Amino acid sequence: QVTLRESGPALVKPTQTLTLTCTFSGFSLSTYGMCVSWIRQSPGKGLEWLARIDWDDAKYYRTSLKTGLTISKDTTKNQVVLTMTNVDPGDTGTYYCVRVPTYGSGNYYDYWGQGTLVTVSS
Amino acid sequence: DIQMTQSPSSLSASVGDRVTITCRASQNIDNYLNWYQQKPGKAPKLLIYAASTLQSGVPSRFSGSGSGADYTLTISSLQPEDFALYYCQQSWNTPQTFGQGTKVEI
Numbered sequence: 001q002v003t004l005r006e007s008g009p010a011l012v013k014p015t016q017t018l019t020l021t022c023t024f025s026g027f028s029l030s031t032y033g034m035c036v037s038w039i040r041q042s043p044g045k046g047l048e049w050l051a052r053i054d055w056d057d058a059k060y061y062r063t064s065l066k067t068g069l070t071i072s073k074d075t076t077k078n079q080v081v082l083t084m085t086n087v088d089p090g091d092t093g094t095y096y097c098v099r100v101p102t103y104g105s106g107n108y109y110d111y112w113g114q115g116t117l118v119t120v121s122s
Numbered sequence: 123d124i125q126m127t128q129s130p131s132s133l134s135a136s137v138g139d140r141v142t143i144t145c146r147a148s149q150n151i152d153n154y155l156n157w158y159q160q161k162p163g164k165a166p167k168l169l170i171y172a173a174s175t176l177q178s179g180v181p182s183r184f185s186g187s188g189s190g191a192d193y194t195l196t197i198s199s200l201q202p203e204d205f206a207l208y209y210c211q212q213s214w215n216t217p218q219t220f221g222q223g224t225k226v227e228i
Contacts, residue, residue, distance in 0.1 A: 037218075047166070047209060047220040062217045064123070096165055106172040107213045108156040112165035 002026035004036075004097050004113035011119050018084040018120075022097030022113060029055055029075050033103025036080045038071070041115070042093030052100060053080055067091055092120045124148050124212050128221035135226060141197040143224045145210035148191070154214040155193045157186055160207045160223075169208075170195065200226070 008020035020038070027034060037052040051071040052060045061069045068085035080097060094117050098109035125148040135141050145155065153173040158166035168177045170186035173193055183198040197204055205228055210221040 046222055047211070049216075049218040049220075052216075060216050064217070105175065106154045106156070108168055108171035108211075109158075109166070110168050110171075110177065112167070115165050 002099060002111045004099060004111060006095055006097050006113045006116040008095070008116055008118065010117060011121065012087055013122050014088050014120055015086055018087050018091070018118060020082045020084075020095055020097075020116065020118075022080040022082070024078050024080070024097070024099070027099060029053075029073055029078070029080070031055055033101060035100040035102055035107070036073070037098050037100050037109065038080075038082045039096045039098055039109070039112075040091075040093045041096065042090075044090075045093070050095075051082060054102070087120045089120045092118060094118075123217055124151065124214065124219050126210055126212055126219050126221040128208075128210055128224050130224060131222065132225040132227060134228065135200050136228070137200055137202055139200045141200050141204075141226060143195045143208055143210075143226075145188075145193045145195070145221050146191055147193075147212055147214075150190050151212045151214035153189060154212055155186070155188065156211045156213060157184075157195045158209045158211065159204075160209065166209060197226075 004024040012018045035054045038050040040048045053071045070083040073080045094115040096115045097113045099111040127146045155173045157170040160166040174186045208224045
């Protein structure tokens with residue numbers, strides 16, 4: 001059974017660094033073609049893809065964000081960490097981690113975490 | 123970035139109706155098109171990937187079609203549990219982008 005669960009602070013001040021952790025089970029991020037992405041949802045911007053990390057440690061980022069993004073993985077702990085530096089109120093939203101199998105036809109988000117709501121406010 | 127435009131933004135329908143939602147990409151995305159359903163307070167759920175492949179466990183009343191830049195999600199006979207938000211998403215390139223959503227209401 002595949003599950004993902006996001007954790008992190010509910011409230012962050014502007015200019016601070018936000019660290020979100022995705023803890024997953026039921027699959028391995030060492031398996032060929034397996035990836036994990038972070039998706040954000042906010043009322044004003046809808047669903048936004050933020051970053052992805054692959055089984056071979058390749059990393060991809062949404063480069064248009066003002067916020068600095070870093071994604072990393074700990075395969076032994078089955079965790080993926082997303083760090084966002086210099087956040088601002090526009091980064092408020094619900095953050096999801098998702099599984100992305102890329103070994104088949106296309107790639108898609110087949111399992112989602114429950115999401116974690118982050119508010120950026122002073 | 124590839125822009126994804128869904129239409130309509132919302133629609134009203136009745137149980138048993140056939141419902142069609144369209145999604146247009148700003149360029150050819152070669153069937154790298156996925157559909158998701160989201161209910162209030164829940165994460166989106168994958169319905170269809172690669173334009174027309176039904177995700178395991180999804181009822182067969184859902185179907186997807188299209189090619190190039192134009193795609194369609196069809197619900198053949200709307201059920202009470204289908205009232206929700208629907209999103210398309212392209213996975214042709216990075217950043218992968220979503221449509222703005224279509225709300226299906228009673």
